[in-house]
Amino acid sequence: MKVTLTAKLKLHHTREHKAALDAVTLAYRDALNYTSHKAFEMNKTSNAAKIQKEVYPTLRQRFGLGAQMACSVPRKVAATYKTLWTRVKQAAAQRAVNPKARRYKGLDHAPTFVSRTLSYQYGRDYSFKTGQQVSISTLAGRLVLPYEGYRKHLDWIADGAQIGAAQLWYDTRKKQYFLLVALEIELPDPEPVTHQQVVGVDVGMRYFAVASNLSGKAFFKSGKETLRKAERFQKARKSLQQKGTRSAVRRLMALSGRERRFIADVNSSLASAILKTYPHALIGVEELTGVRDRTERRSRPTSSEKTRKANRRRARWSYAELLGFLAYKAPLLGSTVVKVDAHYTSQTCPKCGHCSRDNRPRKGLMFVCEGCGYQLHADLVGARNVGLRALLVRQDWMSTGRLSCAPDRPWNADPQAGSAGRDVSDAETKTARLSRYAELRWSPDTSPRL
Template sequence: MKLVVRVKLLPTPVQAAALEATLHACNQAATWAAGVAFEENARRPLELRKHTYAEIRERWRLGAQAAQHAIKKTCDAYTTLKANLRNGRYGRPGSRRHTRASGKPVVFRPQAAQPYDDRMLSWQHQARTVSIWTTAGRLKNVAFTGQAEQLEVLAAHRRGESDLVCQGGKWFLIATCDIDEATANTHPVGFVGVDLGIVNIAVTSDGARHCGRRVRRKREQDRDLRSKLQKKQTKSAKRRAKKYAGREARRAKDINHKISKRIVAEAERTGRGIALETLTGIRERARLRKPQRTTLHSWPFAQLGSFIAYKAKRAGVPVVNVDPAYTSQECSQCHHTARGNRPAQAVFSCRVCGFVDHADHNASHNIRQRGWMVWVCGAQSTAPELTLIA
């Protein structure tokens, strides 16, 4: 199982300047190589290396490994572009957007991530420092920090390359770790149903409601502030909006981590699996009023689902995805389905058997039951292969 750990570098001003110069040189070289690849139609590493390797080393003073990585990064970018064009990401062939994307070379941002292998980067986990190659020479004793749990995973399971990234003036190393999967629970005693919603982000069939009024109020404040800053259209307002957007995304990510950790821990403790809604098309199929649509679109439900999936895979907890259609209108006791069963947003009252419950709690019971049926029919546990944990 592959996980990605992000650690924060703490370089001195001199070290930070050297890292910034290195990123700029590597990405300038990759942009030039992308132009050559476009003109010569050489988009495989061995083929492109014949046209660019010697000049990259001489012109940008890159080391052998850095030049190789710049060429490989260029080829990977064209492979991704080709896949996106084939899958319709840029519209139909012949459309303006498709022509614009396919008719010019790939360009890399000056601070785009640069891969480092073990020849260019070494870790000193006890001292919490790294030795990293730059165009100004090798920098030693560059300090890094992170959460204790993440650093333990990094020291024990790091494999392969790491990416150097600069985000908002801060430096990070993103390292890939290969962790042995826990023994999967192939005979769960049941499932924990998880209903995702607007008022409560997640409600489980055990009755736990995650992030209600307090988080909702903070989200409303963030949305109002974002709206005010967008209306001003000044440079300072745009700068503040960008700053608050990052803060809002980090808060949502932290909340999703906490919710997923609690749900997986409860399922593992009780020997059960987890049943989740299939999130594909959630925004298209939701018929809501405009304020509710804004609230729905502003929360990363897919991120929450991926966090639950990879934490469950790490713990050996099976995960199944079920069709969420009519789970909010179906009675979890007699299974009568009707729109009239929801007289209010938070209330479920069955017109046939008279069963009354919180609407989200009732929906989570339906998801739990569908999850069990899917498992009995032979569905496999699902989890992503690569997910950020930092």
């Protein structure tokens, strides 16, 4: 199994070296903005070949970029426009269902690139030298700079890991350049027998993550203190923005990105804690694509402060980032992450299978089944239901020899048939999966006593 990760290498540069790196990163950023405006004038095209044909001579002559960098600029701009067009289409589809849904405004103006980050191609724009040095391209030629980084990453580079593209990134806070290198390493293929336990993870706002294995071992991470600290960052930023003085602007620059780094650090630490608590596990997580659009109430001038505060809290935390950390760290520690359906995981009784919204009185933290009276922490119920669905994935893995990491195919489809076996509609597929989930039961022998 091949796993791609990013090695963050700190470059040791002198003042002269930094001046050369500043020149190439600023020229690359200006080239991106020039190309973005050209693509906007060309009917907001996302065709990289058309954009390159239009701007390539200018990128070479006016901005002084090398041939390879002059080719990577149109590709990056085209990828940005393609992403924006995808969001426009998704928003249009939502408005067709709900006329009150927001119109996506990302393509009302040409996208602007602010970060001083440029892309390098391995073997053309940069290469590694002996003595832990790297050669990178600038406007004035090549620079050979020493670097340092995480020991495991350095060992993989020295041992011949497959090296991909890299990004030269400038940390404005530290006034330091880093080289972010994509590494592809080979790991043993996962097997059902190597995963000693099945774990379900439920994410939310009151509890960022609640995990449980099939033996009843639970893990809780409350979000109360963390959200309170994140709100302090937001209040400080708002206060400084209202002042608008020079000292306030300087302080804003010093605080720039601190909240984002804090949230990323919490998510990374939380993912590591889950993986250490449940080693060598098949970890089930919920498929939460589009969850914000389904749960967030649209803020209006007449909206209450409570609604606005709830929306700020939802927007502040990144579930996708937490699940992304879990997904890339798991193979390195001998675990595997799979996505399962999130439908009704917090409304279904794991003991009797009764599903109802009223199983959670007043949407509180306690789950009380209307059918059998089973009571438990609501997020723990969600984690157990996710774990039971991950158990079905493991059973299919053992019977077919193929692991499906996302709920994207019918359970009754032939896995060897490929796309030809997927001849049922999405609605029928979802119905078949939910019907199978309805048969799942939590064993009373492993459930904690009430």
